[in-house]
Amino acid sequence: MKKNKSMRLAALCTGTAVFALLSATSSAFAEGELRLYNWSNYFSPDLIKKFEEETGVSVTIDNFASEEDLLAKLQAGGGGYDVIFPGTTTLGVMVKEDLLADIGVSKMENFKNVLPAHQTIAGDESRTFSAPYMWGTTGFSYDPKKVPEGKMAESWEAIFKPADELKGNIAMLNEMSDVWNAGAYYLGISKCTEDAAEAQQILDLLMEQKPAVKLYSNDGTIDRMVAGEVAVHMQWNGAAHRVKEKNPEVVYVYPKEGTTFWTDVMAVPKGAPNLENAKKFVNWMMVPENAAAASNYTGYSNAIKGSGEFLKDDLKNDPAVNTPEEYNDRLRAYEACSEKSRDLRERVWTKLKS
Secondary structure (H helix, E strand, O other), rough: HHHHHHHHHHHHOOOOHHHHHHHHHOOOOOOOEEEEEOOOOOOHHHHHHHHHHOOEEEEEEEEEHHHHHHHHHHOOOOOOOOOOOOEHHHHHHHHHHEEEEOOHHOOOOOHHHHOOOOOOOHHHHOOOOEEEEEEEEEEEOOHHHHHHHHHOOOOOOHOOOHHHHOOOEEOOOOOHHHHHHHHHHHHOOOOOOOOHHHHHHHHHHHHHHHHHHEOOOOHHHHHHHHHOOEEEEEEEEHHHHHHHHOOOOEEEOOOOOEEEEEEEEEEEEOOOOOOHHHHHHHOOOOOOOHHHHHHHHOOEEEEEEOHHHHHHHHHHHOOOOOOOOOHHHHHHHHOOOOOHHHHHHHHHHHHOOO
């Protein structure tokens, strides 16, 4: 649309006037396209608009429902996307299977803004393929008005072995790694176990819980809690923050047995149709003000120094987002599990969901 407008204006001019007009307007008109593939409700529409206005690039965004879906899309050819948002769970697999483009993130102009703790990541230690996006934790939220005595234990037991009043009023994430990890933490089993007997223990726990679960879903976790459709929801902390914006009484729990500390990244599939625009976008997102805008929308922390001055106060002050010091020993970092361990996890998940 903008390109056609530019051509019509140019047609009115002749000689050097044509070149002057085109030169003066080139940065204002479309510089191509960019296709994003992300979780739903995980990128600010206003931030997309800002990128379009500053670069002239036209952006579209599609959503995936799980990291398994994202990985399958890339393994099937990529779907024509330019920038994707995987987590550490699948990033290493994508790198190993040669599914990502080498975009030299560590050499980008704005990489200097990345906090030291995030300048490397499991599976992409040299930050060749990925840049940090958001990071957070996986725990669970509950509405005190809807649970017995208005309080739940800071333990995974509260949802794996729920009180009778809560049966059918619990929602779990539909994310294999998060559910598996929570079961492993509760049972005191390594989340990278290669022991079939231990995997069976996790399956037994999840199958015992299943009749009490209303649904497994990654979508609508915010609206579901706000509407009171469930009393308890396994949830990512940023989603919990956004629930608390509308219902301040909701409590986010860091279970004492452990809670996953995760990082989502921006990466570019191999063969991306708009490679240069993809690299431009990744570099642009490492600007402090832009990273803060993403945090203010998603409710998650970012990895860009200098972004703090642009964050909303309620984000800074919410313990669901800024983990209290006394809970730091409950955080469990990502571990790159063996193929044998991943196979056990996938078998357990398949049986659970069948």
